[in-house]
Amino acid sequence: MHILFVLKDFKRDGGLEQVQQRLARQFLKDGQRVSYFVMNGDTADDEMATTFKGRGNGLVGLLKSIAMLRRLIRRERVTHLIAAKEQANLCTWFATWGRSCNVIYARHAALDCSEQNIGPVTLRLLYGLYLCGNGQVVTVSNGLRQALADRVPWGRQRIRYCPNAVVTEQLLSAAQTPLLSGLPAEFWLGVGRLIEPKGFHLLLDAYAVALGNAALPDLVIIGDGPQFVALTAQARRLGIEDRVHFTGFLSNPYPLIRHARLLILSSFHEGLPTVLIEALALGTPVLACDCETGPRELLDNGRLGQLVKVNDVPALAEGMLRSLAAAQGQVAPSPQVAADAVRQYTSQYAAQAYYQVWNHEKSADYPAGLGRGRCRKNDGAPRRSTD
Structure with missing residues (x-):
């Protein structure tokens, strides 16, 4: 299994970046291969995994990042992707269209979060788009899952809750x-x-x-x-x-x-x-x-x-x-x-929740199956070259 985290940027003080990093380190501990793709060219603050740098901000940067990510998925044999924030989600959706990757689009912010400058209609259309592909949407709280399911009811079965990896x-x-x-x-x-x-x-x-x-x-x-x-x-x-x-x-x-x-x-x-x-x-x-x-x-x-x-x-x-x-x-x-x-916010529980989503488990009760280890291990260690 090669898990690629797709991020718009990597802020050193970003809460999202910190929880993604903790989740990535748990995946590494579980024996998976883990990498980052950062669209604006930042380097992820994680010496344990490779950072692949995207092609910048704006529309041109997005289009170039889509093309690069599409090639990267094929070249690096990426099997699973976790995207977070809407530009990263869009980049991932286009880059994985027609491919058999297992994709998770993660929603960490409240749906009415004003600093994103996204209106409710646009947000609904975006998540409807993500659910038209082969991916699933993960929210970081049950309340957020319910709020999103109310806005995109046709995708309710593919909107799941996974706790953040916080306690380590x-x-x-x-x-x-x-x-x-x-x-x-x-x-x-x-x-x-x-x-x-x-x-x-x-x-x-x-x-x-x-x-x-x-x-x-x-x-x-x-x-x-x-x-x-x-x-x-x-x-x-x-x-x-x-x-x-x-x-x-x-x-x-x-x-x-x-x-x-x-x-x-x-x-x-x-x-x-x-x-x-x-x-x-x-x-x-x-x-x-x-x-x-x-x-x-x-x-x-x-x-x-x-x-x-x-x-x-x-x-x-x-x-x-x-x-x-x-x-x-x-x-x-x-x-x-x-x-x-x-307890459910430990990195071990959070990683198992993501494995369950990828394995298409139907049970809504979390964390059933903790410790079963159903995901296959990767056959290579993470590399540290950056381009």
């Missing part, structure tokens, strides 16, 4: 490393790319409101992105710049997640917020905005963490204040409860 031995080990110097002894934490749908401007507003009503830990925000300047200016305008610490991008945020008194997710839209899974795995209490898909499913309707109304500063501020009262249940779930909750 490397993550748990990385969380044990020392904290950065200069951070407060106690802090609340927000993690994510600094873009509008992540709602960090709401987080700052809500923190300022809550701070006016109680003594709170400082707020630490991990991440980089186009809103960095605007958010730091907002903190100054609110008079909380001394209480808010922006770390920028961190390759290892896990010690901070493990030590945080509370992890806060302020997003408008999510497919599956992996940072909530990481927090549960590391025993950190969570507070999340109840956006359409993701948090409610992950937190078992609030059993594993507090949910508040999305895009609502007073509700988020009130949730922060409630989190201070451990007597009201705002503490992390017990280690056993948390372990049970995140």
Whole structure:
């Protein structure tokens, strides 16, 4: 089996890239051959697998990447493909048309995710197109699967849920490393790319409101992105710049997640917020905005963490204040409860879910068949040349 991941780009701070990389490493551990095809020419940050570079952005880059990917599939004997994001999905659809490859088109973002600039009609047409070929669509949460199936009902049987590969031995080990110097002894934490749908401007507003009503830990925000300047200016305008610490991008945020008194997710839209899974795995209490898909499913309707109304500063501020009262249940779930909750998000379970999709299993119950090892092993080691 030669599994090729097709990506539009490879951002070092991208959550999608990180979960795809963890899944790829599990496939390698299982004995499969794994490679990446990155359309814009980025190199995947993974020394264990080959990166094949595409031909750039824009329409011309897409057309050249389609032609290159089509040749690559034949030359490298690619048998299985996983594409993510719409440009990569389109590239893969055209490149595999008429071929017998097993293709998965992965949807990681909420269907109304505004930063993609794709309207509902276009999105419906795209996923109808993907399901006209020989591929299947995978979503990263059950809620997202249901939402997509409602929009493309004729393809319902070929839209499947596969959990993200989040919890690994490397993550748990990385969380044990020392904290950065200069951070407060106690802090609340927000993690994510600094873009509008992540709602960090709401987080700052809500923190300022809550701070006016109680003594709170400082707020630490991990991440980089186009809103960095605007958010730091907002903190100054609110008079909380001394209480808010922006770390920028961190390759290892896990010690901070493990030590945080509370992890806060302020997003408008999510497919599956992996940072909530990481927090549960590391025993950190969570507070999340109840956006359409993701948090409610992950937190078992609030059993594993507090949910508040999305895009609502007073509700988020009130949730922060409630989190201070451990007597009201705002503490992390017990280690056993948390372990049970995140088990399906281990890389082993995630890989088995993808194997089941490729094997056309009809059972809707996941993860039936874990550990059966039905996929044949590849006969070669991954190569590291890049073009």
